[in-house]
Amino acid sequence: MTLLLESLFNGAAIGSVLLIAALGLAIVFGLMGVINLAHGELMMLGAYTTYVVQSFFKLPLLEPLFGGYIFVAVVVAFLVSGLVGLLLERSVIRRLYGRPLETLLATWGVSLILQQFVRTVPLAWSTGLWLAAMVALAGPLVGNRLWGLRQRPWLLRLGSWVVAAAVGVAAAGWIRGAMPKLARASARNVDVTAPRWLRGGLDLGDWTLPIPRLVIIGLTILAVVAVYWFLNRSLWGLRIRAVTQNRTMSDCLGIPTQTVDALTFGVGSGLAGVAGVAVSLLGSVGPNVGGDYIVGCFMVVVLGGVGNLWGAVVASAGIGVLTDVIGAGRLLEVWPQMPARLQQGVEFFATTSMARVLVFALIVLVLQVRPAGLFPQRGRMAEV
Amino acid sequence: MEFDDTVAVGILHSLSGTMAISESTLSEVEKMAIEEINAAGGVTVDGKSHEITWIEEDGASDWPTFAEKAKKLIDQDQVPVVFGGWTSASRKAMLPVFESKDAFLYYPIQYEGQECSRNIFYTGATPNQQAEPAVEFMFKESPVAGKPFFLVGSDYVFPRTSNTITKAQLESLGGEVVGEDYLPLGNTEVAPIIAKIKNALPDGGAIINTLNGDQNVAFFKQMQSAGLTPENDYYVMSFSIAEVEIDTIGPEYLADHFAAWNFFQAIDTPASQKFTEAFKAKYGEDRVTNDPMESAYNMVYLWKAGVEKANSFDDNLVREALIGVTFDAPQGPIEVMPNHHISQTVRIGQVTPDGQFEILTTSDGPIAPQAWNQFEPSSKGYACDWSDPDKGEKYLL
Numbered sequence: 001m002t003l004l005l006e007s008l009f010n011g012a013a014i015g016s017v018l019l020i021a022a023l024g025l026a027i028v029f030g031l032m033g034v035i036n037l038a039h040g041e042l043m044m045l046g047a048y049t050t051y052v053v054q055s056f057f058k059l060p061l062l063e064p065l066f067g068g069y070i071f072v073a074v075v076v077a078f079l080v081s082g083l084v085g086l087l088l089e090r091s092v093i094r095r096l097y098g099r100p101l102e103t104l105l106a107t108w109g110v111s112l113i114l115q116q117f118v119r120t121v122p123l124a125w126s127t128g129l130w131l132a133a134m135v136a137l138a139g140p141l142v143g144n145r146l147w148g149l150r151q152r153p154w155l156l157r158l159g160s161w162v163v164a165a166a167v168g169v170a171a172a173g174w175i176r177g178a179m180p181k182l183a184r185a186s187a188r189n190v191d192v193t194a195p196r197w198l199r200g201g202l203d204l205g206d207w208t209l210p211i212p213r214l215v216i217i218g219l220t221i222l223a224v225v226a227v228y229w230f231l232n233r234s235l236w237g238l239r240i241r242a243v244t245q246n247r248t249m250s251d252c253l254g255i256p257t258q259t260v261d262a263l264t265f266g267v268g269s270g271l272a273g274v275a276g277v278a279v280s281l282l283g284s285v286g287p288n289v290g291g292d293y294i295v296g297c298f299m300v301v302v303l304g305g306v307g308n309l310w311g312a313v314v315a316s317a318g319i320g321v322l323t324d325v326i327g328a329g330r331l332l333e334v335w336p337q338m339p340a341r342l343q344q345g346v347e348f349f350a351t352t353s354m355a356r357v358l359v360f361a362l363i364v365l366v367l368q369v370r371p372a373g374l375f376p377q378r379g380r381m382a383e384v
Numbered sequence: 385m386e387f388d389d390t391v392a393v394g395i396l397h398s399l400s401g402t403m404a405i406s407e408s409t410l411s412e413v414e415k416m417a418i419e420e421i422n423a424a425g426g427v428t429v430d431g432k433s434h435e436i437t438w439i440e441e442d443g444a445s446d447w448p449t450f451a452e453k454a455k456k457l458i459d460q461d462q463v464p465v466v467f468g469g470w471t472s473a474s475r476k477a478m479l480p481v482f483e484s485k486d487a488f489l490y491y492p493i494q495y496e497g498q499e500c501s502r503n504i505f506y507t508g509a510t511p512n513q514q515a516e517p518a519v520e521f522m523f524k525e526s527p528v529a530g531k532p533f534f535l536v537g538s539d540y541v542f543p544r545t546s547n548t549i550t551k552a553q554l555e556s557l558g559g560e561v562v563g564e565d566y567l568p569l570g571n572t573e574v575a576p577i578i579a580k581i582k583n584a585l586p587d588g589g590a591i592i593n594t595l596n597g598d599q600n601v602a603f604f605k606q607m608q609s610a611g612l613t614p615e616n617d618y619y620v621m622s623f624s625i626a627e628v629e630i631d632t633i634g635p636e637y638l639a640d641h642f643a644a645w646n647f648f649q650a651i652d653t654p655a656s657q658k659f660t661e662a663f664k665a666k667y668g669e670d671r672v673t674n675d676p677m678e679s680a681y682n683m684v685y686l687w688k689a690g691v692e693k694a695n696s697f698d699d700n701l702v703r704e705a706l707i708g709v710t711f712d713a714p715q716g717p718i719e720v721m722p723n724h725h726i727s728q729t730v731r732i733g734q735v736t737p738d739g740q741f742e743i744l745t746t747s748d749g750p751i752a753p754q755a756w757n758q759f760e761p762s763s764k765g766y767a768c769d770w771s772d773p774d775k776g777e778k779y780l781l
Contacts, residue, residue: 010575013575014575014576017573187405188405188632189598189601189632191631191632191633191634192634193634193636194605199605199608199609199637200608200611201609201610203611208610208611210610212605212609213575213609281605282572282602282606283599283601283605284572284597284598284600284602284633286598288402288598291570292570292571292572323575323576324575324576324579327576327577328576328577328580333583352539352566352567352568352571352573352576352577353539353566353567353568355576356568356571
């Protein structure tokens with residue numbers, strides 16, 4: 001019984017990392033049909049955001065609240081990756097709709113640019129840049145409420161850019177002084193330290209539940225529920241689904257399809273940022289961290305059925321449990337008296353490398369039987 | 385300072401790509417050593433003082449590029465010596481180049497052994513100068529002495545060779561290996577491995593870790609959250625975690641675990657302190673020194689001593705002269721042995737909460753290197769000796 005529970009928990013733990021990483025891609029690739037190879041790098045930005053937020057929480061003023069940095073990090077990471085995604089969609093992706101090959105190459109290029117960006121630009125300046133972009137975007141919204149500015153749009157636009165630039169430079173300068181670790185660019189991996197409560201385990205008799213894993217499972221459930229609510233219960237979700245099903249008709253009915261595209265991509269990218277916060281609890285944060293997850297993300301989305309959220313949930317849970325059952329050699333524990341010949345076979349596959357091989361082989365088999373994934377659904381498929 | 389002549393040496397490390405983070409530090413210390421030698425009068429050959437200059441090429445973390453750049457340094461730049469490499473893969477790529485052109489490579493990293501080229505000097509540790517003493521320490525003296533072992537590594541040649549040796553060694557010591565697993569490169573999902581360790585070592589034990597770079601971060605973070613901590617009698621001995629890595633993983637995850645090296649920054653001798661202070665003065669107060677850097681520093685000095693002893697830059701004369709050369713290195717005295725490796729002191733360190741090592745044991749003087757491992761069945765009974773033309777690369781003892 002304990003064994004079954006332990007295996008299920010481990011499966012859920014592995015699956016939840018896959019799912020939270022793939023959730024954003026399920027929207028971007030699944031609903032919009034955009035093959036975004038920079039998805040992993042958007043996660044990487046989320047992970048770096050965690051590091052920056054954490055550095056703020058190490059300042060004397062916020063030090064007492066250090067344990068709570070992760071809640072702030074989730075929100076900020078969503079905004080950082082979401083904003084980068086938004087800019088990416090407006091500048092690159094939107095010119096390439098319906099051209100999957102070009103999109104693939106372009107987003108791969110973007111992923112290299114983002115990797116090099118974090119290597120060569122000090123985090124203090126990146127933070128300043130992001131703040132400036134946020135102010136420049138939010139400026140007109142706030143300024144519109146002031147009667148004097150509403151009359152003079154050029155002044156409003158100019159004003160927001162000036163204010164944004166000033167805020168960015170000031171913030172970057174202040175961060176350089178206050179947090180010397182962020183002042184210098186580094187290609188080295190950074191050290192994201194979880195607070196004490198996030199590092200230990202929860203003891204249940206002779207079984208310890210790792211708290212970071214519990215937090216990630218919780219975060220994943222939250223994210224899935226939020227995405228479900230957003231897509232199925234909110235106005236913009238309705239518009240997104242409408243555009244997914246029939247773009248021309250939606251356009252005729254007055255849905256701003258370009259805004260919908262930007263929003264969808266932004267939300268998908270923002271979710272990648274949240275995933276970045278999650279994986280920073282488990283592993284290392286460096287420029288290459290995205291590459292470790294991107295294949296898994298596509299695997300989950302393709303196996304689950306492109307365009308189907310529940311498909312992604314089932315697929316990631318399945319991959320998680322299988323990885324644990326094979327990789328940790330659970331069969332040997334359940335059935336210790338298995339025939340010697342069989343036991344040798346099971347032992348041969350009970351290593352992490354072989355488990356990966358076997359899981360991939362099984363996915364290939366499943367896709368042979370069900371080429372459109374476990375739960376196929378019709379999507380826009382990039383409006384071919 | 386006035387010099388009579390100049391001599392250009394080759395430096396060939398990855399300055400870009402994945403390995404750049406680690407390898408660029410070697411290039412830094414090699415230049416530091418060269419500048420120190422120049423400041424002390426350069427290299428003297430035939431009564432003429434030579435200023436050392438360097439020609440640097442970028443291996444770009446790409447193994448064929450290493451071979452190509454090595455060719456360029458030898459043929460076009462005509463350098464008498466190349467200091468270079470980090471990964472075994474880069475060394476294996478350069479080896480045929482140096483052998484076919486009868487040129488000279490100095491390679492600074494601790495590695496899996498089982499190689500003894502006529503054209504390479506290896507200044508890093510062989511397994512009997514790092515892995516074997518480390519395993520013996522875990523089995524006999526560590527807090528988990530006598531308990532079973534679990535071996536974890538990245539899935540490539542160094543961890544697999546190193547663990548084959550460890551298993552053979554533990555068998556002869558009477559220790560027990562209850563499991564081993566390898567994480568594919570680029571994969572950071574360590575949950576199944578953690579589950580296996582838990583099952584295989586219910587009451588704690590020793591874990592020998594040969595994971596690579598980033599994978600260590602995932603491994604140590606999740607070991608801790610799964611409750612496999614030193615307080616619960618799970619001690620990890622790592623072969624690739626030095627001061628620089630502690631900084632990126634975080635000391636709070638590594639505290640009380642072990643590492644084995646020839647040099648630690650914490651070594652409390654004037655030579656060691658002078659080395660670290662010189663490095664900090666040149667490259668920044670927040671920098672740290674570690675074993676691969678010390679090894680890279682030593683090899684420049686060894687080459688200088690070899691050249692002066694041979695009184696020539698000629699490769700073959702230097703090769704012969706170099707054997708038996710000694711140097712008072714930051715780690716203590718070292719000597720070049722006939723098998724082109726170095727005798728070195730072995731130390732076991734325990735990570736302290738402030739991110740340094742506390743040195744627990746130090747070997748009684750330098751340990752002689754074994755190019756061919758004596759636990760691994762395929763090389764047992766063999767040795768290497770380039771000072772005797774009849775013996776050479778691999779002969780039966």
